[in-house]
Amino acid sequence: MKIIITGRIGIGKTTFLNALIAQLNLSDKIFGFITEKHLYNKQIVDVGKVNISPPCHEQIISDKHCVAELIGNNEWICHQEVFETIGVSLLSNIPKGSLVIMDEIGFLESNAQNFSQKIREIIDGDYNIIAVIKPQSTSLLDYIRNKKDILLYDITLENRNQLRSQVNDIAKNF
Numbered sequence: 519m520k521i522i523i524t525g526r527i528g529i530g531k532t533t534f535l536n537a538l539i540a541q542l543n544l545s546d547k548i549f550g551f552i553t554e555k556h557l558y559n560k561q562i563v564d565v566g567k568v569n570i571s572p573p574c575h576e577q578i579i580s581d582k583h584c585v586a587e588l589i590g591n592n593e594w595i596c597h598q599e600v601f602e603t604i605g606v607s608l609l610s611n612i613p614k615g616s617l618v619i620m621d622e623i624g625f626l627e628s629n630a631q632n633f634s635q636k637i638r639e640i641i642d643g644d645y646n647i648i649a650v651i652k653p654q655s656t657s658l659l660d661y662i663r664n665k666k667d668i669l670l671y672d673i674t675l676e677n678r679n680q681l682r683s684q685v686n687d688i689a690k691n692f
Contacts, residue, residue, distance in 0.1 A: 550572070553568050553621065570605055585626055601627045614644045624656075
């Protein structure tokens with residue numbers, strides 16, 4: 519099972535993923551990472567940080583886990599070293615056949631070579647995967663989209679309820 523979820527910002531990709539994880543009821547057997555944006559100022563422009571954490575655990579909000587900072591006007595400061603340390607460790611030593619969650623893969627990690635390589639190894643490996651990817655074009659995202667053994671779901675307002683049912687049926691077999 520290699521399920522890749524994509525769709526525009528705010529469409530419900532992570533909500534979709536979280537509902538699927540809850541249905542699987544395997545929280546102690548899930549590996550990988552989740553990223554979460556914490557906004558601090560929505561008055562004029564978004565300002566905040568994006569942190570990386572293990573899935574199915576309480577979010578870790580700390581500078582050590584901050585992969586990027588949004589400093590306004592959609593301007594990002596990326597902390598590639600966090601992808602290369604924390605991110606790589608979250609994708610290392612995963613037993614074959616495990617369920618690996620990757621939420622979300624986008625443009626921030628484009629220059630994190632070791633982290634990107636770990637993602638490729640997971641995608642190419644003997645793992646069950648549920649990943650969320652941004653609907654953009656980068657070498658890593660295009661590589662994932664072009665894999666022949668994935669199920670790629672593009673979530674829209676019109677199809678998200680139908681897709682949830684379809685993916686839930688697939689997940690039941692896991």
